[in-house]
Amino acid sequence: MIPDSGTPRLEVRNITRRFAGRAVVDGLSLRVMPGQVTCLLGPSGCGKSTTLRIIAGVERQDEGEVLVDGRLVSGPGCEVPPEARSIGLMFQDFALFPHLSVAENVAFGLPGGARANRARVSELLERVSLGHLRDVWPHQLSGGEQQRVALARALAPRPRVMLMDEPFSGLDERLKDDIRDRTLEILKGEDTAVLLVTHEPAEAMRMADEIALMRAGRIVQSGAPYNIYNAPVDKEAAAFFSDINVICGEVRGALLMTPFGEFLAPGHPDGTRLEIVIRPQHLRIDFDRSGKGPNPTPQDGVPARGVVVRARFMGRESLVEFRMDYDGSILKATVPSVFLPKPGTPLWLMIRRGRCFVFPAEAGNCRQKVAAATAASAAPAPASASGARGKAG
Ligand SMILES: Nc1ncnc2c1ncn2[C@@H]1O[C@H](COP(=O)(O)OP(=O)(O)OP(=O)(O)O)[C@@H](O)[C@H]1O
Ligand SMILES: [Mg+2]
Secondary structure (H helix, E strand, O other): OOOOOOOOOEEEEEEEEEEOOEEEEEEEEEEEOOOOEEEEEOOOOOOHHHHHHHHHOOOOOOEEEEEEOOEEEEEOOEEOOHHHOOEEEEEOOOOOOOOOOHHHHHOOOOOOHHHHOHHHHHHHHHHOOOHHHOOOOHHHOOHHHHHHHHHHHHHOOOOOEEEEEOOOOOOOHHHHHHHHHHHHHHHHHOOOEEEEEEOOHHHHHHHOOEEEEEEOOEEEEEEOHHHHHHOOOOHHHHHHHOOOEEEEEEEEOOEEEEOOEEEEOOOOOOOOEEEEEEOHHHEEEEOOOOOOOOOOEOOOEOOEEEEEEEEEEOOOEEEEEEEEOOOOOEEEEEEEOOOOOOOOOEEEEEEOHHHEEEEEOOOOOOOOOOOOOOOOOOOOEOOOOOOOOOEEO
8 A cells, every 4th residue: 555645654543551550651642754853852761762662563562553654563463573664773772783894784684785785785875974984894983983884774774764762872972963963864865754762852952843742651742843842831841941930920810910010811710829931041131220120011021129149151141040039039041141240139030921831830839928019010911821831922
């Protein structure tokens, strides 16, 4: 059967895997189209490698199905062996065979070996810029070169799907970016569907067409990197990509009252505690002007005063930490350039209202009396604080 263009190259439906009664993968579904790179991103132990092993066929799920080009390769009453799934694998410890030359390593999975597949091996070695090293031994290669040979070896049988489990984590930091970019280019050239596991948000942002954010065996959010970063489903999803600040507020008359002004909060009864989450680069710092801060604005709301606790230069930006007058909590702001005020300096902070996410307060958080805005309020932000996806604006 020739799949139509809408058929995912890889489809995983509702897979669950339990170890000792604990669901390590828990009803997970995903789809990857030809030529698409999806990054499975999540903290250590959330079930990423187990998911990959199930798709590869080296681990069996308790429930659910795996399909390649619309064809069932694993499910009730069906178990295609790993070598017949047309799935390429590349894991962190991409050991090359030490007794085989570079060319022989690349040809390893091809019937007939290096001689019978000379053209394909040369094409792949050229593509990874190693054509001149075809006859050397693996131990004569650098780490980055070995990684590229492993990539060529995995691609040689033209897999429909490529599974990569932290393939760059063993590489020198300085090599990583270049190798990631080259790898991506090669994979796109082969029109393979790629599922790449990583626990590094920066790697996922750099490589993925789509990010599937995983937590405790489930995918909690998936989408383009831009959307995942700018519309996180919850506080944890926001915190996975950068430092965050949390500002507590309380609903009164459909408005969320915070030290930084009011936000619309329709549908929430009076007394509900909500959290505003904002990244450090979306706080604005202003001067004290003898105790009088800046005037409120529609974009930046009401200013709140804090005292500098610490300021550090981070290379591209400065990170300034404040202890806020309103409740003693710490907020972090980054400034592009060198800005290193002395500890103890009073300054004012404003939050970019369009960059706030509003989530229900976690149990136990935001219990302290929430200080209401004291300065004249800016107009309430038009965005709602009505649900976990709420984004104040
Ligand atoms: N064969 C097994 N028997 C029992 N428990 C297992 C087995 N394989 C995995 N686990 C458990 O399942 C959980 C998920 O493991 P997995 O290797 O999938 O995590 P991961 O997301 O790849 O983590 P990391 O980022 O650290 O590689 C872990 O708690 C692990 O101990
Ligand atoms: Mg793993």
